[in-house]
Amino acid sequence: MWRQAPPARQLNGVAHDTRAIQPGALFVALRGTRTDGHAFLGQAFALGAAGALVARDARLPETLPGPLLVVDSPLAALGRIAAGHRLTLTGTVVTGVTGSVGKTTVKELLAAMLASAGPTARSRGNWNNDLGLPLSLLAVESTDRAAVLEVGISHPGEMAPLAALLRPDWAVISTIAPVHIEFFKNVEVIAREKAALFETLSGRGAAILDIDGEWAATLARCASERVVTISRRDRTAHYVGAPPARPGEPASVCETSSGERFAFHAPLPGDHHVTNALLAIAAARGQGLAWPQIEAGLAAFVAPHMRWEQLDVGGVTVINDAYNANPLSMGAALRTFAETPVAGGRWLVLGDMLELGAQGNAMHEEIGRQAAAGPWAGLIALGPLAARLAAGARAAGARFPVLECASHAAAAQALAGRVRPGDAVLLKASRGMKLEEVLVAFRIAKSEQ
Secondary structure, X not given: OEEOOOOOOOOOOEEOOHHHOOOOOEEEOOEOOOOEHHHHHHHHHHOOOOEEXXXXXXXXXXXOOOOEEEEOOHHHHHHHHHHHHHHHOOOOEEEEEEOOEOHHHHHHHHHHHHHOOOOEEEOOOXXXXXXXXXXXXXXXXXXXXXXXXXXXXXXXXOHHHHHHHHOOOEEEEOEOOOOOHHHOOOHHHHHHHHOHHHHOOOOOOOEEEEOOOOOHHHHHHOOOOOEEEEEOOOOOOOEEEEOOOOOOOOEEEEEOOOOEEEEEOOOOOOHHHHHHHHHHHHHHHHOOOOHXXXXXXXXXXXXXXXXXXXXXXXXXXXXXXXXXXXXXXXHHHHHHHHHOOOOOOEEXXXXXXXXXXXXXXXHHHHHHHHHHOOOOXXXXXXXXXHHHHHHHHHHOOOOOOEEEEOOHHHHHHHHHOOOOOOOEEEEEOOHHHOOHHHHHHHXXXXXXX
16 A cells, blocks of 8 residues: 555656666665665655655655555565556567577567567666566557567576566577576476476467577477477578578578578677577567568677677787676687687686586586687686686696686786787676676786786
8 A cells, every 4th residue: 555645646667776766756665685775765756756665564764755655575566567567568569588598699689670670678688587577577668569578587486477477479598508507406497497488478479499409399398389490400490590601701591481591690709699690580570570670680789798798908809708607608608719810819718607506616627628629828717616617628638828816806917917919818707706807907907018
């Protein structure tokens, strides 16, 4: 119930951070590990909030700063509000995107394509959990032709309620891999968890699936509606892709129903991004886009921050791919970097891959063994798990320097003392390692040389 009179004006948005409040918004007071949103109620109303969603057991000020909607759980209430809003979006085609790796790239690619045909909403960044998805859904307007929203999980049981909230018309599942496997029995359980997104399709669209993937059959069995397939090998797929014949040349896709062939350049390097583009193309064609609109979307795509982001630091090319990492994406990054044209040497700065549970040491050692065969000028390992990666590289006979560093600053100093103009550096680790701090320290070290 409202404590104090309900807002005098219609609410026009939702925010859980006072830095994002717009006049007329509903402020959602959430408790976090470090802060409690209830402490910012006065600030929220001063910034123009029209009302606030608060917990029944919160200690509220004696003088209420404005209309408060009191509930048992603001987070749960936010989800119910978002579910109600979803029911009003009868004219918007909603696509849900999940997977272990590549889901943000697929989401951004598809949104860029659909935007060429009309107003398209998309998740901000990776707002994809029990907080981010409701906020993303509430940002979709009834005038939007389409919406592309990411759905992410890290624990068993999380996908079903998120999928039920989203009720997608179309659903895309990218590559399944041992991400967050610390919390799952095995990768098959991850695949079944992700497949819950296919089970909630509305009946207006289809499931988009890469049948080359190891868990394709598991995912397909869970689809409640028709399945549209992509493949790089199976000519019976709805969309059959072919990689570039030579570096710099376009990839291509054949639409088997029409026989039409479309050549395109994947917006990011690496074969895995050709697959990501194929998933987005299949979803876009299913939603009625013409090839020129898809081409326009590919041209408009902007890679998310810290995903193969290339920078020049004193003549050294730094590839910041430090948004996240797991064994599959780490291996793909190494292969792509090995094929990247470089005038000088290629350096690796690799950090821990987190949330791998009991398999963590073995998986890091395996990546080290893979790296040992690469064309590297050197490897710098940062973190206790990355030390196992370094050990794996040495055990496999690496013929390049393998260094272990205890801090971001030490890694930056080690790098600055060895690289030369024309060299290239790859930064890759899980988000919790904050490997981009090596880049910050490296810039400073290079400027002081």
